[in-house]
Amino acid sequence: MIAPGSSPAQFNAVVLGAGPAGCATALFLAQNGISQILLVEPPRHQEFRVGESVPPDIRLALDELDLWDAFLAENHETCLGSCSSWGDDALGYNDFLFNPLGNGWHLDRVRFDSFLARKAMERGIEVWHGMRFDSSRRLPHGGFRLRLAGEETRMADARLVIDATGLRSCFARSMGARRDLLDQLLCVVGFFDLPDPARFSRLTMLEAVEYGWWYAAKLPQARLAVVVASDPQFIKQAALHRPDNLLAHLAATRHLAGAIEGGRLIEGTQATCTAPSFLLDAVAGDGWLAVGDAASAFDPISSQGIHKAFADGRLAGKAAAGYLRAGASELAGYQSSVTSRFARYRDGRRYFYEIEKRWPASPFWMKRQSSAA
Numbered sequence: 001m002i003a004p005g006s007s008p009a010q011f012n013a014v015v016l017g018a019g020p021a022g023c024a025t026a027l028f029l030a031q032n033g034i035s036q037i038l039l040v041e042p043p044r045h046q047e048f049r050v051g052e053s054v055p056p057d058i059r060l061a062l063d064e065l066d067l068w069d070a071f072l073a074e075n076h077e078t079c080l081g082s083c084s085s086w087g088d089d090a091l092g093y094n095d096f097l098f099n100p101l102g103n104g105w106h107l108d109r110v111r112f113d114s115f116l117a118r119k120a121m122e123r124g125i126e127v128w129h130g131m132r133f134d135s136s137r138r139l140p141h142g143g144f145r146l147r148l149a150g151e152e153t154r155m156a157d158a159r160l161v162i163d164a165t166g167l168r169s170c171f172a173r174s175m176g177a178r179r180d181l182l183d184q185l186l187c188v189v190g191f192f193d194l195p196d197p198a199r200f201s202r203l204t205m206l207e208a209v210e211y212g213w214w215y216a217a218k219l220p221q222a223r224l225a226v227v228v229a230s231d232p233q234f235i236k237q238a239a240l241h242r243p244d245n246l247l248a249h250l251a252a253t254r255h256l257a258g259a260i261e262g263g264r265l266i267e268g269t270q271a272t273c274t275a276p277s278f279l280l281d282a283v284a285g286d287g288w289l290a291v292g293d294a295a296s297a298f299d300p301i302s303s304q305g306i307h308k309a310f311a312d313g314r315l316a317g318k319a320a321a322g323y324l325r326a327g328a329s330e331l332a333g334y335q336s337s338v339t340s341r342f343a344r345y346r347d348g349r350r351y352f353y354e355i356e357k358r359w360p361a362s363p364f365w366m367k368r369q370s371s372a373a
Helices: 020-031 058-064 068-072 109-122 170-174 232-237 243-251 305-326 329-355 363-372
Strands: 009-016 037-041 052-054 077-079 081-085 092-095 104-107 126-129 132-138 144-149 153-163 179-193 203-209 212-219 223-230 271-280 288-290
Touching: 009 020, 009 305, 020 037, 020 109, 020 153, 020 305, 037 109, 052 305, 058 068, 058 305, 068 109, 077 212, 104 109, 104 212, 109 126, 132 170, 153 170, 153 305, 170 288, 179 232, 179 243, 223 232, 223 243, 271 329, 288 305, 305 329, 329 363
Parallel strands: 009 037, 009 153, 037 126, 081 203, 153 288
Antiparallel strands: 052 104, 077 104, 081 092, 132 144, 144 153, 179 223, 179 271, 203 212, 212 223
16 A cells, blocks of 8 residues: 555666666666665565576676675685586586686575675665565656555656566566567576585586586585576476476486485475576667666576676666766667677577587477577
8 A cells, every 4th residue: 555645755766676787787876976776676585596606707896896895705605617518428627727816606696686785775775675566657757657566555756767677577568678589498496405515516517418408506505506407398398397307307417417416405495497588679768778687688508697787787877877967878878788798699609509519309409509500
């Protein structure tokens, strides 16, 4: 219920979504001298978060926001590089030993996202917890009036709305934006207990199989995140949402099965989630822009999730600050930048999938290699 006679709160910018892209955008906006920023954090139960690995150059983005020391104090799991069986039966290694920025990190995503939202609040950004975008209408003098729903309904007026609602792209799609879909993967995720924390190395592991690929990464608290990605049809036909089927397919892998031997799938932690690759046909418009996965989503094989969120947040923060000072021309430049970035990603993805030649008759690989061509 909206309290009778209550007036909408007034903001220069309202960021819908408090994941890494939303928080980074709000922080970069503040760094660019914009005040009166609202960050809308959805209920935690509405978003499933997989632990994620980030490369050493995440330090550059965190340093830019003066968050590096605070991040280190969070004690996430160190990542020393990666190993993969991709295009070859043997494992290949890519470590961070000689990287001047040091090691990467395996993140506890719930803790990392909470850390970013907390830092936003410390820097004067208002955060409304447990709320989601419900509807909007344009105001006569410009901007939008937003209806935000949670345990109570609240109204907020914004000169600029930033859609950081992830794959749902809630606000952008309400403005008429549509997805240009490149690919659609379905992922099944399970979390494992490691009886011996040293049993699994501090490298991420990637293994291609005939029907898709597997990924595993060690997380804090002696846990392991294991993901299998394939076409939605295969995931459903093989019933990989069932723990016994997931474990049977995992046991048949060449490398991963041995690497996590002794690990136990934690009951109730298995989940299925979509992983589309797409670009919105419009990532900005009059008084709004989309950022992060709300604007464009990359195949998780690119390992760019958090890194992309910060890069997009920096770009969006600068464009949003320019718009609030000078007008719409800044948003046109933002649209062009996001489109160019997606084109570079598409080329890199094509190259990566074309490396794998071991299963020429596999529908999974045929689809991605023919579409790449």
